[in-house]
Amino acid sequence: MTAVPDIEFRGVTKRYGAVTAVSGIDLAVPPSAFVALLGPSGCGKTTCLRMIGGFEQPSEGQVFIRGQDMAGTPPYRRPVNMVFQQYALFPHLDVEANVSYGLRQARPRLSSREIGQRAGEALEMVRLAGYGGRKIHELSGGQQQRVALARALVNKPAVLLLDEPLAALDKKLRTDMQIELQNLQREIGITFVLVTHDQEEALSMSDFVCVMNGGRIVQLGQPSEIYDEPADLFVADFVGKTNLLAGKVAGHAGDLVSVALADGTVIAARKRTALQQGETVSVSLRPESLSLGAPTSGQLKGVVRNRIFLGSTAEYAIEVQGIGTLLAKADHLIGQGNLFKPGEPVAIGFATGTPLAFPETKNNGTNQRVNKHVEIIS
């Protein structure tokens, strides 16, 4: 059941002089997956992508593409294609010549009829049929993006690499392209590796998210796992919105720990790692896991400071004495009149086990974790 992975990193480290950009990465990407490398800038995600493309060579370890060790293989001999961040379309060539550029390099040569036909199909696939004769500068940003996609996909690569492909587009276009990319990936069934710093983009588009920080993989999993079961404080904080409450471990009760918050309230929380009695912890509470109610009920009591009405939901900033401001998200049920007003006292409740307690050491990626060989089972 473990097919040869499309991409595999084995103990890959990349140093630039004294700076370590990527350290000890192990990763296997199975065929036909949509994987996102997610992390803040400087976390090493782009370096990883460039090592797959062949633009950087690992200082240590190996990169495999479909089981082949790529050491010393230049970019032009690798069966992968990349969509560059600024598209990098050739300005002196028209759309058709850009798209067919890769096909023209094939040896033995392809017939010009075949090149023309495949370029036409690729343009059709990205809904730009009939744009072949246009100059690059005559196209809008979204169209240039699609030309870049067609130029890469026309070669039928083993893996498509996408370097922050949507960063330059406006929000509306970005959402459209997210859906388009997802559909394309399913249609042609090749592996997509997407690099992004936008957690929403990573969660919404990919089958697997690989969260990176400080040159290491912090967590690898399906989007829902990453969101619901963050491996550490960094992931909990970086992926999605969350409330982080400082506290101390007051006791253990089975799988749960009880945490005394700053104001003395004791709540039950799940834990990811073993925690010591009295250890300082951060408790993560997702805004949507909080329920608001009449001031007589609930674990925490506070006062609504701001309300952001979003149509189907409403977000509240609630000030809790001794703890700080919490963000809560509540569904808006039409006709129920369940909107709280600023200044109104409310009680905040949450189901047992929804809070997650993490040790207070911010994972900077250089400490503790020993990366295990991570295999995604598709």
Place this chain on the structure above:
Amino acid sequence: MRAFVIAVFAFLYLPIVLVVLFSFNAGHHASEFTGFSVQWYGKALSNPFLVEALKNSLFIATTSALLAAVFGTAAALGLARVGARTRAVFDALLGAAIVVPGVVIGISTLVALVQLFAVVNPFLASIWPGGQPPRLSLGYGSIIAAHGLFSMALVTMIVGTRLGSLDRNLVEASSDLYATPLTTFRSIVLPQIMPAVVAGFLLAFTFSFDDFIIAFFVAGAQTTLPIYVFASIRRGVTPEINAIATIVLVASVLLVVLAQWQLRQRKPSN
């Protein structure tokens, strides 16, 4: 202030305007305008010495500019790959080569060539199997070498600037799309820097065509157009000289404008 500016420009351009004006003079004197005529252009172009000098100049300018364009571009491409410190040293040397006075370049080139001939000619004679051995001497070759070398610095700077603004991603994208380094150079880099190469060629041509000082030192028995003009004003300034000067002026201005236009063409996009 305004009068001052007018005076400066008048000082700069009035002599040139006069040269152009008097090239259309009907009279025989360069200092007295007696009516409009193009007879001096006809006279100039039917003067065999002048036509010979013009041909020499065109040949030397074309050859040296071609050499400068090829080797200057190669140098710029090489410099694009060296480290920042080496780069700074070479940039400084290139700049220096351009600001060194022509007299110094002329003299030093002459000295260098004479020394070179003194070594190479006996050597050639010693290894020559039979008959008359070739002898290197001042002439066409030395002017082309001197002009080509100087213009190379010019081309290297112009092409280097263009290369600096070339989007590195384009080269990577080409490589990603299976193009070998040679194909990438031919299909991506060269088209992107071509306007700068052409501009460099045109400026090199203009420089060589107009240059008197360096050519004067290394020309040997050869005559280029500027050398001919210089020699003939000793026999008195005639409107014929004005006509030649006007032709050179118009050609030079046209070439420089063309070079600038080339440099503005197809700016690297991003």
